[in-house]
Amino acid sequence: MKDLIGIKELSRQDIEEILNTAKAFKEVLGRDIKKVPTLRGKTAINLFFEPSTRTRTSFELAEKRLSLDVLNFSVGTSSVVKGETLYDTLKTIEAYNVDYIVIRHSCSGSAKFVAEHTPASVINAGDGTNEHPTQALLDAFSILEVKGRLDGLKIAIVGDIIHSRVARSNLYLLSKFDTEIRFIGPPTLLPVENPDNVKIFYDLKEGLKDVDVVMLLRIQLERQNAAYIPSLKEYFKIWGMKKESFSYLKDDAIIMHPGPMNRGVEIATEVADSSRSIILRQVTNGIATRMAVIYLLTS
């Protein structure tokens, strides 16, 4: 495989190969010397046309741990503000002879466009509302680590599903396994048409019954002004994950969040910092999973 554009195009076998390889990289990250010489002499560029701290740093660390030389390119400091097109930016980068391009862009389909126009391996780090494949992979890896399996699990995704590339990639991934997926949130933020393995709930309590995994999504603060939700306070009251919610959760249900969190909007502070939360584990696993993806791509 040359690129990772989305989970949609992957087979269950591809996903299992990535997760299995990530396990080996997690071992590397636990060593005193957390770096392997695997991709010495190769170069990666992180092209971020949208603000991001954690995804970019996670990719950067993954690349450095694989001994890649790393270039960072952020929109604020680049020629894009001077009007350069994506195509021309790409051709310039190509002239540097880079081997891996990690791209985040606000336009859905941008990663695919870049992949089709370059011999380098392209990894989608989030394209518009389309996909964020490495997030779904690290989520699956984290679930697998804690639960030991994906098959047979009930997984609830709570919040702004329609605008979320994280939810979309997770839906594609979890659907390749034998899972029950539930979308929970206000009707304005849930898709109208859904695949058969997805159940819709407008009520948090009802939706969380019997689930093994709760994935919370970030409520983007600008949604409030677009009238998707009455107010952030009201969202928290009705769909926010609070300590009280634990009373109707399964004892071993875990709580996940892709970050960055809005404490007091989609998640209460006590929940974020509780023993059920595996949010920081997700961050650590992000590095191992991204190392696995980079390692497995060959152009």
Add this chain to the structure above:
Amino acid sequence: MKKSIEKELLNEQEIERILTRITHEILEKNKGAENICLIGIVTGGVYLAERIKNKIKETEGIDVPLGILDISFYRDDINITKKRKAIKPTNIPFSIDDKKVILVDDVLFTGRSTRAAMDALIDFGRPAEIQLAVLIDRGHRELPIMANYTGKYIPTSRDEKIKVNFKEVSGKDSVLLIKT
């Protein structure tokens, strides 16, 4: 289609005897089992290392530490090969600092795997010594590497293959020479 010919070079009993001999050679050279540890190279080397460990336990009564090493991340052909082999996570749950490390592999061929394994080991610490034990040495070295303990030296041609079967996987131990 050309038919491939298989010839059995070693059977179960012969392999067993070889491992007993290698175990004694290890104990003789290191004057016992104090301060040694075994590292099996994935996958064949791991089975062999486990057996040597058991044999040391039988003769000396000492449980020597056993680690598993996957050398994929240290290979020098990563840019040449398109296909990535499945990885088994490395597991060395003890310090190798100042230990005599016995690397165990099934077949010694070009020596490149041994080079990769030594580079990997250095990332784990500073062993007092690294020694190499192999079941089969088939020649064709591309690097200046030699085993301290060799089960059997088998001169081969480059287009031949050596296949080592293990009870743990195929139900029976054997070493086969395959001509295609």
